[in-house]
Amino acid sequence: MxxxxxxxxxxxxxxxxxxxxxxxxxxxxxxxxxxxxxxxxxxxxxxxxxPIQLLAQVLNDDLDTYTALTRHLPAAPAGGTVMDAPSRAWLEHVCRFEAVYRQALRPHLPTEMRDVLLTRIQNFMLTHAARHPHIRPNIDGTVMNERGIRLAAAYAASGSVGAIEAWLASGPIGDLAVPTALIHASAAPWWFSPVDDK
Incomplete structure (x- = not known):
C-alpha cells in the first residue's frame, strides 16, 4: 500500500x-x-x-537545498560576497522551474508560489542576522532590534522575489551572474558584511 x-x-x-x-x-x-x-x-x-497547492509543495521541496545553505553560511569567498551561494541557489531553483514560473506570471506569481520563495528567503535572512548579530546596523545610535530585523528581512525577501518576477517577465534568465549581481546591488549593504564562522 x-x-x-x-x-x-x-x-x-x-x-x-x-x-x-x-x-x-x-x-x-x-x-x-x-x-x-x-x-x-x-x-x-x-x-x-x-493543484496549485501541490505545485507549491514541489517547489518548496526543491528549495530544501537552499535552506541547507542557510544553516552554515560560510565566510565571504575571495572575489565574492557572503550572499553569493544562497542567492545562486534560489536562482538555480527558479531556472529549474523557469517554464513553470514564467507561465504563472500575470504579471506577478500566484500567492501560493510567491509565498514559497518569500518564506525561504525571509527565513534565510533572519537566520543569517541571528547567527551574525555584528552585521546589524545602527539606527539612530541603537543597534537594530528584533522587530527591525524582521522588517528588514521581509523587505529583502519581497524585493528579491519582485526582482526575479521582473527578470522573468523581461526575457530568458540567461547567465545567473547578472540577476544575482543586480539583486545584490539593490540590497542594503549591511547584509553583506564579512562573517566569522569560528
Missing part, C-alpha cells in the same frame, strides 16, 4: 509540473491533473487540497 501511495505521489508531482509548464498554475483543475497522473480524485485529495 505504501508503494502505491509513493507511485501516486510521484505521478502527481510529475504531472503538475508538466501541466504548469503549459498553462498558468492557478488554471490547472483537479480533473485534468488526475487524468495526466493516471489517478482518481480521491487519491489526489490525499496529497493536496488543490
Amino acid at each position: 505504501a508503494q502505491t501511495k509513493s507511485r501516486s505521489a510521484v505521478a502527481l508531482r510529475d504531472a503538475v509540473v508538466e501541466l504548469a509548464q503549459q498553462k498558468p498554475a492557478d488554471q490547472i483543475n483537479v480533473s485534468e491533473l488526475c487524468r495526466a497522473a493516471g489517478i482518481t480524485r480521491d487519491t489526489f485529495y490525499r496529497y493536496a487540497a488543490s
Whole structure:
C-alpha cells in the first residue's frame, strides 16, 4: 500500500509540473491533473487540497537545498560576497522551474508560489542576522532590534522575489551572474558584511 501511495505521489508531482509548464498554475483543475497522473480524485485529495497547492509543495521541496545553505553560511569567498551561494541557489531553483514560473506570471506569481520563495528567503535572512548579530546596523545610535530585523528581512525577501518576477517577465534568465549581481546591488549593504564562522 505504501508503494502505491509513493507511485501516486510521484505521478502527481510529475504531472503538475508538466501541466504548469503549459498553462498558468492557478488554471490547472483537479480533473485534468488526475487524468495526466493516471489517478482518481480521491487519491489526489490525499496529497493536496488543490493543484496549485501541490505545485507549491514541489517547489518548496526543491528549495530544501537552499535552506541547507542557510544553516552554515560560510565566510565571504575571495572575489565574492557572503550572499553569493544562497542567492545562486534560489536562482538555480527558479531556472529549474523557469517554464513553470514564467507561465504563472500575470504579471506577478500566484500567492501560493510567491509565498514559497518569500518564506525561504525571509527565513534565510533572519537566520543569517541571528547567527551574525555584528552585521546589524545602527539606527539612530541603537543597534537594530528584533522587530527591525524582521522588517528588514521581509523587505529583502519581497524585493528579491519582485526582482526575479521582473527578470522573468523581461526575457530568458540567461547567465545567473547578472540577476544575482543586480539583486545584490539593490540590497542594503549591511547584509553583506564579512562573517566569522569560528
